Amino acid sequence: MLVYILRRIVYxxxxxxxxxxxxxxxxxxxPGDPLVAxxxxxxxxxxxxxxxxxxxxxxxxxxxxxxxxxxxxxGDLGNSIATGRPVLTEVLRAVGNTVTLxxxxxxxxFTLGLMFGLIAGYFRDTWIDKVATSIxxxxxxxxxxxxxMVMVIIFSVQxxxxxxxxxxxxxxxxxxxxxxxxxxLILPAITTSVIPMGIVTRTVRALTGDILSQDFVEALRAKGxxxxxxxxxxxxxxxPTALAVMGLQLGYMLGGSILIETVFSWPGSGLLLNxxxxxxxxxxxxxxxxxxxLFFVALNLLVxxxxxxxxPRIKRG
Amino acid sequence: xxxxxxxxxxxxxxxxxxxxxxxxxxxIGRDKVSMVCALVLxxxxxxxxxxxxxxxxxxYQGSMxxxxxxxxxxxxxxxxxxxxxxxxxxLIYGGRLSLIIxxxxxxxxxxxGTTLGLVAGYVGGRLNTAIMRTxxxxxxxxxxxxxxxxSGALGAGIVNSIVSLTIVFVPQITRVAESVTxxxxxxxxxxxxxxxxxxxxxxxxxxxxxxxxGPIFVYATGLISVSMILAAGLSFLGLGTKPPExxxxxxxxxxxxxxYLNPWVAALPGVMIFAVSxxxxxxxxxxxxxxxxxx
Numbered sequence: 001m002l003v004y005i006l007r008r009i010v011y012x013x014x015x016x017x018x019x020x021x022x023x024x025x026x027x028x029x030x031p032g033d034p035l036v037a038x039x040x041x042x043x044x045x046x047x048x049x050x051x052x053x054x055x056x057x058x059x060x061x062x063x064x065x066x067x068x069x070x071x072x073x074x075g076d077l078g079n080s081i082a083t084g085r086p087v088l089t090e091v092l093r094a095v096g097n098t099v100t101l102x103x104x105x106x107x108x109x110f111t112l113g114l115m116f117g118l119i120a121g122y123f124r125d126t127w128i129d130k131v132a133t134s135i136x137x138x139x140x141x142x143x144x145x146x147x148x149m150v151m152v153i154i155f156s157v158q159x160x161x162x163x164x165x166x167x168x169x170x171x172x173x174x175x176x177x178x179x180x181x182x183x184x185l186i187l188p189a190i191t192t193s194v195i196p197m198g199i200v201t202r203t204v205r206a207l208t209g210d211i212l213s214q215d216f217v218e219a220l221r222a223k224g225x226x227x228x229x230x231x232x233x234x235x236x237x238x239x240p241t242a243l244a245v246m247g248l249q250l251g252y253m254l255g256g257s258i259l260i261e262t263v264f265s266w267p268g269s270g271l272l273l274n275x276x277x278x279x280x281x282x283x284x285x286x287x288x289x290x291x292x293x294l295f296f297v298a299l300n301l302l303v304x305x306x307x308x309x310x311x312p313r314i315k316r317g
Numbered sequence: 318x319x320x321x322x323x324x325x326x327x328x329x330x331x332x333x334x335x336x337x338x339x340x341x342x343x344x345i346g347r348d349k350v351s352m353v354c355a356l357v358l359x360x361x362x363x364x365x366x367x368x369x370x371x372x373x374x375x376x377y378q379g380s381m382x383x384x385x386x387x388x389x390x391x392x393x394x395x396x397x398x399x400x401x402x403x404x405x406x407x408l409i410y411g412g413r414l415s416l417i418i419x420x421x422x423x424x425x426x427x428x429x430g431t432t433l434g435l436v437a438g439y440v441g442g443r444l445n446t447a448i449m450r451t452x453x454x455x456x457x458x459x460x461x462x463x464x465x466x467x468s469g470a471l472g473a474g475i476v477n478s479i480v481s482l483t484i485v486f487v488p489q490i491t492r493v494a495e496s497v498t499x500x501x502x503x504x505x506x507x508x509x510x511x512x513x514x515x516x517x518x519x520x521x522x523x524x525x526x527x528x529x530x531g532p533i534f535v536y537a538t539g540l541i542s543v544s545m546i547l548a549a550g551l552s553f554l555g556l557g558t559k560p561p562e563x564x565x566x567x568x569x570x571x572x573x574x575x576x577y578l579n580p581w582v583a584a585l586p587g588v589m590i591f592a593v594s595x596x597x598x599x600x601x602x603x604x605x606x607x608x609x610x611x612x
Contacts, residue, residue: 018454026470137602141595143546145553146569146587153580256461259550263573274554277469289458289466297457 121208139198434494
């Protein structure tokens with residue numbers, strides 16, 4: 001097992017470096033001067049040249065990349081052009097809120113998805129299956145930012161039950177696990193949970209159906225094992241794949257939160273990314289994307305290891 | 318003798334291939350859900366295509382005195398938007414851009430990804446490693462993040478949003494194409510083609526493409542649903558289409574301010590995105606089970 005873990009970690013190193021390269025190059029595919037956001041419109045040629053040297057934009061690209069990686073390894077992702085604060089501080093603070101939202105959404109989405117998927121798989125081609133698969137297909141097809149708007153229309157505008165935007169009373173930004181704050185979490189969390197719910201339902205339904213149609217289940221039933229015992233075998237065989245899918249979905253929720261966070265003004269990494277894009281705050285854009293992508297890579301690594309530890313066949317493969 | 322065996326060799330797979338697709342067509346024709354979806358999509362496509370001849374109001378013509386009319390107002394069956402423009406006309410005209418920016422990335426990615434995957438899978442070796450390891454890098458990003466990162470860096474615009482979504486989908490299609498190709502590569506008929514002197518390009522184009530295209534195509538149709546949601550999402554964020562163009566994602570964005578005044582009109586563009594997305598998903602599912610002849 002340890003060998004497997006070490007091997008997976010070694011595989012991740014080139015991926016991490018390439019991810020860093022992509023993030024680094026993002027700033028360089030940007031049309032126009034990367035200094036455009038800091039330079040006053042009437043800046044002189046000398047000032048522009050000075051700033052270019054100060055930011056290191058006058059050096060060759062590979063050197064710039066090397067320096068950038070070196071600083072990033074020391075936790076220095078530069079300073080935000082808009083606020084002047086260190087990028088890493090800004091990103092980590094925002095990521096905390098995104099993690100809160102993603103975990104709440106995962107709890108809802110995975111619970112429902114597992115439930116619907118198991119039921120649909122067990123009662124294949126019955127009306128229960130049809131209802132569950134319809135819910136699942138609606139879940140994966142819905143434009144979630146629109147669903148967020150509809151939720152706000154129903155529960156905030158029409159019924160006035162829940163707040164429409166923000167992450168706490170008075171827009172303080174400090175999160176707490178009490179009802180006053182939780183009220184703000186409900187709508188964004190439900191909205192975020194819809195896609196993973198649909199995907200987990202579809203995956204688990206297919207897995208359950210496949211497992212139940214295999215010969216060993218027939219044998220288990222023939223030897224007199226009760227349905228609860230058979231169910232245990234279904235869970236055991238479905239777990240590795242289901243776990244991998246859920247891990248990936250959690251990663252998507254963390255990294256792809258920009259649309260939902262924009263709809264609900266949820267102060268997480270997605271909203272930060274949004275403001276970085278529109279204020280052309282390139283260091284912040286670069287840093288946020290790097291941190292989110294690294295989160296995603298780390299999560300995938302964890303999922304792989306967890307998958308291998310419950311399914312020994314994977315280690316050999 | 319040679320002539321005869323040549324025709325025999327060519328004729329056999331050709332008729333079998335036609336038979337297969339005819340069967341798939343018959344099976345999907347019997348699937349009610351798929352047919353309803355195809356009908357809805359055809360309706361949306363055709364009305365978008367022929368919008369100027371449908372006698373609709375001018376989708377760009379606003380009026381300060383008739384802003385945010387409710388659904389069911391006489392002359393404005395679906396109300397008006399925040400600038401007093403007719404919603405029905407904007408929703409139908411909006412299909413033009415929305416469908417292009419949603420579907421074109423998948424078509425482009427289908428062409429690029431199939432080529433890359435076919436070459437990687439057939440040639441194998443170092444070229445395979447080079448292509449597939451490069452693809453892996455893009456898998457290190459959640460697709461929404463990758464699309465937004467590229468669009469955000471390139472700046473707002475229709476072309477940029479199509480480019481960024483194409484980049485998002487190429488790796489996914491390449492992976493599918495590569496794995497299908499690897500499965501087909503060692504089959505006897507490829508060996509036979511190689512033995513009879515066909516070069517790698519001919520084998521890939523004539524003998525392999527037809528056999529790998531089906532599964533890749535089904536996968537790609539499933540991606541259209543995601544692509545529609547993402548493309549409209551980019552416009553919703555302000556990274557795609559620019560005003561005053563009618564486009565569903567952008568319309569949602571500009572109508573967001575009106576949810577306290579006229580909520581249901583504000584939600585309409587999303588219904589269109591949802592309808593197209595769910596129809597493509599169901600159609601893709603129907604196609605998949607229709608092509609799975611063995612079951």
